Amino acid sequence: MSDDARYSTPPAPCHNCDFAAPESIPGLEDMSxxxxxxxxxxxxxxxxxxxxxxxxxxxxxxxxxxxxCRIYGSYTVYHQSGGQEQKTFSTDGAGMARSEHLLRGLLDRTPLADSGRLLDVGCGNGVLLKSFGALKPGWRLCGLDLDDRSRNVVKALPGVEDFYSCDLTQVPGQFDMVSMMHCLEHVPAPVEFLRKTAALMAPGGLLLIEVPDFSTNPFDLAIADHCSHFAPETLEASARRAGFEPVLLERGLVSKELTLLARLTGETDEAYRIADSREVAARAINWMRSTLAAAREIPAAELGIFGTSIAGVWLFNCLEGKAAFFVDEDLSRVGHTLFGLPVVSSSDLRAGQTVFLSIPPQIAKTIIGRMAQSPARFALPPDL
Ligand SMILES: [Zn+2]
Structure with a gap:
């Protein structure tokens, strides 16, 4: 099929509810x-x-x-830092593993029993299980992942009872809690997936979901293997339709993410209100397009891309690699090359270089504040 033919194909039915004619949100079709x-x-x-x-x-x-299939066939989490989990940074620049940051925030808000059985769906190399086991050592932990490669690494973690690489419906036993860290956005028909999850859970069991928040992180929409994009209302509605009652729904417990903790009641609410998140998504796409236009104004020979994660790699790809270097605050990534460009720290920057931060200005300003002594110039995208 030619590209033109593919774009002119009418929208497919909604993969979540089978509604025949979802409405188009233009602007992503020609984007890297x-x-x-x-x-x-x-x-x-x-x-x-x-x-x-x-x-x-x-x-x-x-x-x-x-x-x-192609993406997951060669999947390497945190390849930029040799497999170390992505860090979250406070205003003073101190870093903490993202899953530990999330769990500490969650436990501050909601007490959790000292023992139980947890299944982490989409466990990857076990970063959530590792943090959970350290904070709640009385729990028995299990991981489920499509990819079998991390089986031995996960099974060696303290508290881990088993690792499964099978369909969700084939996981044996019953769980007091199921966690899904950056999993549901990959899943077609998320409500059906949550119903299958509910069938594995003890009555009153807890479901913990962490997904990107595209209203504050537009790049979620530019991730090729994410097919479900959540606003808070859509996440809540999905959980209610699958028989869960929200306990906590928070934006920004981890920066640019949505956190939902919900309890299994078995009572489904099909009629729960829906959100018109079309406008928010359209604004996010337009912002990405403006961001790219602003970065293209900077000569490639002086351009440094801030960040080696989603936003930085997206910009690098849209610019077809026409940049001079990456800048990262995560020192485990500094000193390496990424796609042929050096990764430097902010203290390495020189006069005559321009660092472009493809980050909403309200967040970018905090980062620039941490690099205030640098002789380089910093450039920002428009407001989101
Ligand atoms: Zn639908």
Whole structure:
């Protein structure tokens, strides 16, 4: 199929609720993309919004499944830092593993029993299980992942009872808690997936979901293997339709992410209100396009891209690699090269260099504040 033919194909039915005619959100079709493990991706995707269930989504067709097979077939989490989990940074620049930051924030807000059985769905190399086991050593932990490669690493973690690499419905036993860290955005038909999850859980069990918040992190929409994009209302509605009652729904417990903790009641609420997140998604796409236009104004020979994660790699790909270096605050990434460009720290910057931060200005200003002594120039995208 030619690219033109693919773009002119009418929208597919909603993959969440089967509604026949989701509405198009234009602007993503010709944009370069990035994979969720931070690699450039040059396939093309279009975006729709379902007025029936409220989900902003990518078309899930054979192309999508084929791309996901290729992406997951060589998946390497945190390849920029040799497998170390991504860190979150406070205003003073101190870093903490993202899953530990999330769990500490969660335990500050909601008490959790001292013992129980947890399943982490999409456990990867076990970063959540590791943090959970350290904070709640009385729990028995299990991991589930499509990819079998991390089996031994996960099973060696303290408290881990078992690792499964099978369909969700095949996992044995019953769980007091199920966690999904950056999992549900990869899943077509998320409500059906949550219903299958509910069937594995003890009555009153807890579901913990962490997904990107595209209202504050537009790049979620540019990730090739993310097909479900959540606003807080859509996340809540999805959980309610699957028989869960929210305990906590928070934006920004981890920066640019949504956190939902919900309790299994078994009572489904099909009629729960939907959100018109179409406008928010359209604004996010327009912001990415303006960001790219601003970065293209800077001569490639002086351009440094801030960040080696999703936003930085997306910009690098859209610019077709026409930049001089990356800058990163995470020192485990500094001193390496990424896609042929050196990764430097802010203290390495020189006069005559321009660092472009493809980050909403309100967040970028805090980062620039930490680099105030640098002789380099800093450039920002427009307001989001
Ligand atoms: Zn729908």
């Amino acid at each position: 993309l990035v994979t969720s493990d931070c690699r450039p991706w040059n396939g093309r995707r279009s975006l729709t919004w379902c007025p029936c269930c409220g989900l902003v989504q990518k078309r899930v067709d054979q192309d999508f499944h084929d791309d996901c």
